[in-house]
Amino acid sequence: MKLKSMATIWRLGIKELWSLWRDPVMLALIAFSFTVSVYTAATAVPETLHHVSIAIVDEDHSPLSQQITAAFYPPQFIAPAMISHREVDPGMDIGRYSFVLNIPPNFQRDLLAGRNAEIQINVDATRMSQAFTGNGNIQQIIQGEIDTFLRERNPVQAAPVDLVLRARFNPGLEKAWFGGLMEIINQITMLSIILTGAALIREREHGTIEHLLVMPVTPLQIMLSKVWSMSLVVLAAAALSLNGIVRGLLHVPIDGSLPLFFCGAALHLFAMTSMGTYLATLARNMPQFGMLMMLILLPLQMLSGGTTPRESMPAPVQDLMLAAPTTHFVELGQAILYRGAGFDVVWPSFLSLLIIGSIMFALSLRRFRSAINSMA
Template sequence: MLHSLKNIWRLGVKELWSLWRDPVMLVLIVYTFTASVYTSASAMPETLHHAPIAIVDQDQSPLSARISSAFYPPQFMPPQMLEWQQVDPGMDAGRFTFALTIPPGFQRDVLAGKKAELQLNVDATRMSQAFSGSGYIQQIVTAEITEFTQRHRSASALPVDLELRARFNPSLNKVWFGGLMQIINNVTMLSIILTGAALIREREHGTIEHLLVMPVTPTEIMLAKVWSMGAVVLVAAGVSLNLVVRGFLQVPIEGSIPLFMAGAALCLFATTAMGIFMATVARSMPQFGLLMVLTLLPLQLLSGGMTPRESMPQLVQDIMLLAPTTHFVELGQAILYRGAGLDVVWKPFAALAVIGAALFALSLARFRKTISQMA
């Protein structure tokens, strides 16, 4: 047993030295857990933010001025006041997403109770802004017209008072969610890439034949790759969680980071074994990359990290229970967002242990078969 542990340790150190001499992989690791996490959390807001809008005010009335002044940051950029001939060229050039036209006599028709119309042109190629921004503009215009016709700002008292309390993210800040979920996704992606690339690199460089003549077993070779590559990803995830998420993004962490790292280690045990299995199936790095695309997209999109699992078809929910990322996302959200302890997340931990053991056994059988064919 002691001799086997020494072999696993020395082979793992060899993997770390091989990774250290691969600058492309090092750059990928650094980028994935720094710039990728930061931009994913802060550079892609899902809510309306600084949407460019233009207004054609042909009425030049107090009501039209009131409507024009109702659009301001952070939802909208300060409106550009245009002539109607400038709308189409501006939309074609992509200078603004919305163009609101207020026709002549608009205020007169509103006060007279006549039918009044406004025209809103929307650049629908900017899909996220177009979808949410149209609703924002309709609400703003309706509210301003209602207050103008009532001659004062008032709020009608409703018989029911709805008290909204947002737990775990009181300000509904997308950054809090995006940064943590990107780390969870990157743990899965990099663990598969590093272990798979390590095995394929040995096959391409011919060093796998050297291992075949050494007094080591396939189990020792696999365990060495699992612990070495898993340790790299685990350390990178811990640094990113503290430096990028808690430091730069100022995201509060409610739960125990050591407990989350323990769950990440279990997930890494499963995903690194998955990476070795895919590397035994693929014959080259391009084939491995294609398998990565087919594997990572379902793991990330259907694990519950982007959309709630309850919104998915029941068949998809049942199938994804076999994926390690489903349980990793569940325990990660529970620990980091809601401060859950082991008494709450023991089921995902147990599921990850079972899935990891099954994937390791499957990958080991495939790895042994591959080695025997090479011998």
């Protein structure tokens, strides 16, 4: 590419940046996406238990039942309400309690005697996220207290093997570590489409696209200027969010190479900004562009492996999503940011993004040329 052509692409990109700077709505969207959205996604993960209401029907009144009752404490649970058996159904009917434990009479005596002992857990299954997560947590808490109680009473019968859990890459199983980083990856994908598509539609609505048609510029130069300028904005916002929100506010440690991650993000932006340009040539206005974007963006994010592991998806979906840039970006992002992987591990994802991005750019450029020629 000639130096003069590169200078033209540079000046057109600066024009795009000035246009974005004069658009307060887009600036507010960028700021919100990489600050409030990232923070809330990290701290408000729906599977996390926080101040869950629980009640206990203690018909045993033994040291073990009191030990189990004392095991439920904030911030995961509200202090347990001690109720009678006849208050269980009315309390759950009005939604006062999410969980109700019923400890039967003689529970401790039966347990020590080796007889079958049961505890009933009543769950309000209409509260889906709390029901699934809380049910497992409550069972673990109860079993842990029972094991501790039995070891204190009879150390000889203690289990000869202790199971030691070592969680790699996230020792404390902090869900904020996952939520914050994945939200940055999702916002990079979303804003790359929005900013590029909105820039093209804004020029069409303001009539500046006609000005470009009479200038000595080519569709390739116009597209490249939008790609580099909008990609620069997204990368800068992501870098500030990663260091300010994720590292600074949420205290999430990142052991991987940030330059390597942003190199992968640049390749991903190359593909997604091309997609944004293609969608903008199909839409006549911003509402149409928004509808098209939602139809494309939701499957890209939901099936990329960022929310649900790809291994749990049907095989046809896994094969189909190999053609999506989000799949490879999520894969390299998780490998670098979570596990500290180097280029020798993630190079297949880089290569896939380069190939997919080149194909999408070529298709978008062809469509953009056709749209420009129809306006000329």
